[in-house]
Amino acid sequence: MQIGYKLATESFDPKEIVRQAVAAEEAGYDFVEMSDHYHPWLDVQGHSGFTWNLLSFIAARTERIGLVTGVTCPSVRYHPAIIAQAAATLAIISDDRFTLGVGAGERLNEHVVGRGFPGVAERHERFREALEIIRLLWQGGYRTYEGKHLRLEDARVFDLPAELPRIAVAASGPASARIAADLGDGLFATEPKGDMVATWKQHGGSGPAYAEVPMAWAPDEQQAVDAVLEKSRWAVTGWKVMSELPNPVNFDAATQTVTAENVRAQFALGPDVAAYVPVAQQFVDAGFDHLVTQNAGPDPDGFLQFARTDLLPALRGLGTGGSAG
Numbered sequence: 001m002q003i004g005y006k007l008a009t010e011s012f013d014p015k016e017i018v019r020q021a022v023a024a025e026e027a028g029y030d031f032v033e034m035s036d037h038y039h040p041w042l043d044v045q046g047h048s049g050f051t052w053n054l055l056s057f058i059a060a061r062t063e064r065i066g067l068v069t070g071v072t073c074p075s076v077r078y079h080p081a082i083i084a085q086a087a088a089t090l091a092i093i094s095d096d097r098f099t100l101g102v103g104a105g106e107r108l109n110e111h112v113v114g115r116g117f118p119g120v121a122e123r124h125e126r127f128r129e130a131l132e133i134i135r136l137l138w139q140g141g142y143r144t145y146e147g148k149h150l151r152l153e154d155a156r157v158f159d160l161p162a163e164l165p166r167i168a169v170a171a172s173g174p175a176s177a178r179i180a181a182d183l184g185d186g187l188f189a190t191e192p193k194g195d196m197v198a199t200w201k202q203h204g205g206s207g208p209a210y211a212e213v214p215m216a217w218a219p220d221e222q223q224a225v226d227a228v229l230e231k232s233r234w235a236v237t238g239w240k241v242m243s244e245l246p247n248p249v250n251f252d253a254a255t256q257t258v259t260a261e262n263v264r265a266q267f268a269l270g271p272d273v274a275a276y277v278p279v280a281q282q283f284v285d286a287g288f289d290h291l292v293t294q295n296a297g298p299d300p301d302g303f304l305q306f307a308r309t310d311l312l313p314a315l316r317g318l319g320t321g322g323s324a325g
Contacts, residue, residue, distance in 0.1 A: 001284075001289055001290075001291065001316050002031065002289065002291075003029055003030055003290075003293065003312055004030060004032060004292040004293070005020075005021075005024040005029045005031075005032050005033070005292070005293055005295075006034070006070070006295065007020055007024075007032050007033065007034040008034075008045075008294075008295075009034050009047065009048060010037060010041055010042075010045040011040070011047060012047055012300075013047055013049065014047075014050075014054055017034070018054060018061060021061070021062060021065070022058075022061050024065065025062045025063070025064065025065040027308040028307075028308055028312050029065060029307070030065070030066060031065055031066030031067065031068050033069070033070040033101070033210070034055075034069065034070060035051070035069075036070075036071065036073070036109075037109050038077065038112050039108050041248060042234060042248050042251055042255075043248045043249065044230060045248075051069060052090070055069070055090055055098070059090065059093050059097065059098075060093070067094055067099070068098075068099045068101050068210070069099075069101040070101045070292065071103035071170045071188055072100065072103070073102070073103055073104065073109065073110055073127075074102055074131070075123075075126040075127050075129070075130035075149075075150065076105050076115060076126070077105075077109060077110045077112065079150070080130035080133040080137075080150065080152075081137060083100070083102075083130075083134060084137040084138060085157050088138065088157050088160050088164075091164070091165045092159060096161060096162075098165045099165055099168055099186070100134075100167050100168070101168045101170065102127075102130075102167060102168070102170065102184075104123040104126070105123060105127075106243045107243065107244050108245060108248075108251075117246075122149070124176065124179060125148060125149060126150060127179060128179055128182075129145075129147040129148065129149055129150045130150060131179070131183040132145065132147070132183065133150060133152050137156070138157065140156075140160060142156045143156065166185040166207065167186070168185065168186035168187060169183065169186070169187060170189065171187055171189055171196055172196070172239040174196070177196050177197075177200040177205070178200075178203050180205055181201075181202075181205035182203070184207070185206075185207045186207035186208040186209060186210065187205060187209040187210065187288075188209075188211075189210070189211050189288070190211065191211075191239070192211065192283045192286040192288070194287055197209060197287035201287075208289060209288045210292060211291060211292065212294045213268070213279060213283055213291050213292060213294060214235055214266055214268065214294055215267060215268045215269075215276060215295050215296065215297070216269050216296040217271065217295055217297040217299070217306050218269075218270060218271065218299065219271055219302070220270060220271065221269045221270035221271075224270050224297050224298075225263050225267075225269060227296055227297050228263045228267055228269075229258065229260065229263060233255040233258040234251045235296070236255075236263065237254060237255060237258075267296065271306070273311055276311060276315075280315055281318055284318045284319065293315075
């Protein structure tokens with residue numbers, strides 16, 4: 001079991017994100033993971049630094065902790081040739097600590113370049129082509145690709161690491177699970193869907209299975225609930241909403257009816273580690289072996305201390321069926 005810390009780039013400024021990454025390594029985490037956003041989910045969050053700059057700085061400031069994008073869309077805002085080069089460079093400067101988490105994208109971040117945001121069928125087609133281009137460039141040499149949606153002309157990534165980064169592919173249902181099986185080295189998800197993990201494996205998928213586990217640490221449960229309602233209520237909306245709305249103002253409007261009961265139904269809350277174990281156990285039972293602790297509480301340092309003393313030992317002991325392993 002590997003345990004990661006989610007760096008909330010939407011809620012903290014870039015220097016604070018780097019500080020938290022260093023603190024996560026000191027607390028004993030195996031890896032840090034961060035989204036690759038242009039906008040935050042809500043204006044009240046107030047931040048959205050450039051993930052690739054942050055990853056490079058974190059690589060320089062840390063020694064052993066893994067680095068994961070959770071996730072980059074390589075097919076709309078970025079061209080996959082750029083991501084192939086960026087990921088290869090980051091793998092080199094981090095001494096092979098980088099995993100490229102990728103997905104088909106969210107309108108929130110991808111519409112900003114003015115190319116529109118396609119429907120889900122075209123998104124999956126573009127995503128598959130993007131992964132094929134990345135894989136092609138990582139073979140070395142000059143490469144050309146002619147797809148239905150994406151093209152590559154006589155391009156070469158000159159600096160390739162001795163060991164290529166793993167590609168963990170985000171999935172939310174059968175179609176994306178099939179893409180993960182066909183073109184990925186691992187799976188990435190935000191919901192404890194055992195059937196999706198099973199579909200991925202049935203189609204030949206293997207490797208690490210990453211999942212974000214919703215948590216909010218605070219000295220008491222009500223403070224944790226209030227923090228989620230203020231800045232992270234978007235997380236209860238589900239993928240069909242999260243992928244489609246264009247701007248923070250839309251997420252603000254869409255989440256006005258989120259209640260404390262909605263938060264309690266999804267998040268592990270408060271100061272007691274016993275509240276966190278059953279939430280995480282759902283993901284372990286679904287087949288995930290790389291758990292990302294996604295803290296939406298008001299005090300990151302308090303959470304990291306809690307993780308060091310209580311949470312990490314408890315999560316490392318989880319096994320399928322609720323047994324320690």
